Amino acid sequence: MKEDIRVLILVMLWDIRKLGRYKFFLAMRFTWFLVQVLVFGLLVSAMVSIRGPGGLLDYYKFYIIGAYTAVLFSISIMKGYDIAEEIEDGLIDYQLSLPIKRRVLALGRALGGGLASFTYSTPMLAVTILALKVQNPIALLAMTLVSLLLAVSVSGLAVSIALILKSGDRLDILMGVSDALLIRLSTIFYPAVAMAAVSLYYYAAKVNPISYAADMLRYVAEPGEFSGFLVADPLIMFSLIAGFAATSTIASIVLLERKIEGGYSR
Amino acid sequence: MSRVAVRIRDFVKKFGNVVAVNGLNLDVFDGEIFGFLGPNGSGKSTTLLTIATVYKPTRGDIEVYGFSVTRNGDAVRKLIGIAFQEPKALWVDKPYELLVWHAMVVGYSLIDSRRVVRDVMEELGLWEHRNKLFSELSGGTRKKVEIAKLFIQKPKLAIFDEPTAQLDVTTKHLVWSKIRDMNREGSTIIVATNDTFEAERLSDRVGIIYRGTLKALGSPSELKDMIPGGDIIEIRVEGFISGNALRKIEDALETKRLDLSNGTLKAYVNRGEEKVALALEILMRENVKVRSVAVKEPSLDEVFFYFTGAKLEEVRG
Structure with missing residues (x-):
């Protein structure tokens, strides 16, 4: 067990040590996020007015948290591309040959990927916290936890998909479609109460784990502000996010342990 | 082992x-x-x-x-x-x-x-x-x-x-x-x-x-050694070798092939290193003067081609 934990940390370090690789990418993301917060957020909130059971929604705050969730999702999805690159370069073959239990390898990659993605997103989280003026330490901790859970879930999912597809091109298409669908069919930019006008849209958002992550972040950041606009009860939201994280991590463990072998599919 | x-x-x-x-x-x-x-x-x-x-x-x-x-x-x-x-x-x-x-x-x-x-x-x-x-x-x-x-x-x-x-x-x-x-x-x-x-x-x-x-x-x-007749015993001699001597060499060495040309006798055998002494003994008994002796074994390349039946072009391709 002690040895497994030691190796798990080393596997996680594999992803974390690559933090410096995407300096330019992160700088671009951060700049774009600032533009969203400082320009688009203000413009859109001047145009959008949503009234719910709890009164008028502060759409600016709603939008910023949505934008942060979308960025975190996109960064975590990038883990899939990392894995695809590693498959093409044969690094997955290398890792599969190392004296590491498959489940430790899968868990390490999912957790390491999630932790790395979360770390990438921390400048954006900091901007979100500053823009919302969140000062409560418990709220800060809860936001961190929810962000981390989302990053681990999406990274685990992206790792699993990349391992199944074994092809950067196929992954590119699938991730593009998933990104478009999961972000749009969620409560990232519009609250569930507003989406109820189109039932298909509404029910898709209701089963989308990204909706729960975005709304959970809203709930912990401003508990009173968004009541009546959330997709579900906070306890249910948290359970579903934790469940999503556990499911995607277990899925990548099962895949790696039972199905996955090396090689690259062109 | x-x-x-x-x-x-x-x-x-x-x-x-x-x-x-x-x-x-x-x-x-x-x-x-x-x-x-x-x-x-x-x-x-x-x-x-x-x-x-x-x-x-x-x-x-x-x-x-x-x-x-x-x-x-x-x-x-x-x-x-x-x-x-x-x-x-x-x-x-x-x-x-x-x-x-x-x-x-x-x-x-x-x-x-x-x-x-x-x-x-x-x-x-x-x-x-x-x-x-x-x-x-x-x-x-x-x-x-x-x-x-x-x-x-x-x-x-x-x-x-x-x-x-x-x-x-x-x-x-x-x-x-x-x-x-x-x-x-x-x-x-x-x-x-x-x-x-x-x-x-x-x-x-x-x-x-x-x-x-x-x-x-x-x-x-x-x-x-698995290549039949893979070893070549090459003996340069002076003078004439009788047909009788060649037959004796052929029988004693169990050659797969025996060539004599320009004073060089080439015997294609298995395990050439073990049979070279026998060949020399026969030649000396027949009063043939030996100038040099060499045993050549096949290279592993030849072994590879022999066992795979591959042609060079095929392997390159």
Whole structure:
């Protein structure tokens, strides 16, 4: 067990040590996020007015948290591309040959990927916290936890998909479609109460784990502000996010342990 | 050398409709250096990657020290290490960081990792490249980083896939010497190569694989002896050799062919080194003056062509 934990940390370090690789990418993301917060957020909130059971929604705050969730999702999805690159370069073959239990390898990659993605997103989280003026330490901790859970879930999912597809091109298409669908069919930019006008849209958002992550972040950041606009009860939201994280991590463990072998599919 | 390190039974590996390995049966013994000889695409790497648990057999099984690669993968991975044909690193990796990470994963503490990595990097002439990006390294240097992983790890079963491809002559000899050292220190070694010289130089036994099937197995000299009439006893003589003398030589040496031209007698035989004395004895009894004698054995290249039935063009292709 002690040895497994030691190796798990080393596997996680594999992803974390690559933090410096995407300096330019992160700088671009951060700049774009600032533009969203400082320009688009203000413009859109001047145009959008949503009234719910709890009164008028502060759409600016709603939008910023949505934008942060979308960025975190996109960064975590990038883990899939990392894995695809590693498959093409044969690094997955290398890792599969190392004296590491498959489940430790899968868990390490999912957790390491999630932790790395979360770390990438921390400048954006900091901007979100500053823009919302969140000062409560418990709220800060809860936001961190929810962000981390989302990053681990999406990274685990992206790792699993990349391992199944074994092809950067196929992954590119699938991730593009998933990104478009999961972000749009969620409560990232519009609250569930507003989406109820189109039932298909509404029910898709209701089963989308990204909706729960975005709304959970809203709930912990401003508990009173968004009541009546959330997709579900906070306890249910948290359970579903934790469940999503556990499911995607277990899925990548099962895949790696039972199905996955090396090689690259062109 | 009797304990079996790797037992391969009815091993078949398919990728879609392509059969990479077709019914391979082979034992590699504990403590030996086994050469896996075959051209590109013959199934060597597929077999090695399956031993290393990277691939799963389509049919059959492989055991490493009694542990099945399909059922006891975790146990197998504790015993093996592989240096891949293509170096495995990201372009942004730095050799020192990569090797320290590798050393720690295979069980060294951080302090020991740094020490052993430095030692091996210095021995292989890699130390000056330790902090360069992988993308900045030459092909040969990248290959040395890949091989360094096994010299650090020293596994019970070390698998080298084309270990000296891309290396200069001096480094080749250094790597061969270090592989032999590893073997002396207790590692069983499997070397996949398409270089017959390397196979002969390093291996206790050689398996020739071609188009996914094992074609021949034995020590390099046993393989050479398996070619009927493969050895040539070449004797330069002075004067006339009678038909009677030639017949006696033919019978005594059990030649496959006997040529005499321009004072040179060529006898195509098996185990030429054992029969040369007999040939000389007959010639001396017949009062034939011998000027020089040479025994030529076939090269491993010729052995390869003989057992595979391959044409040079085919192998190149």
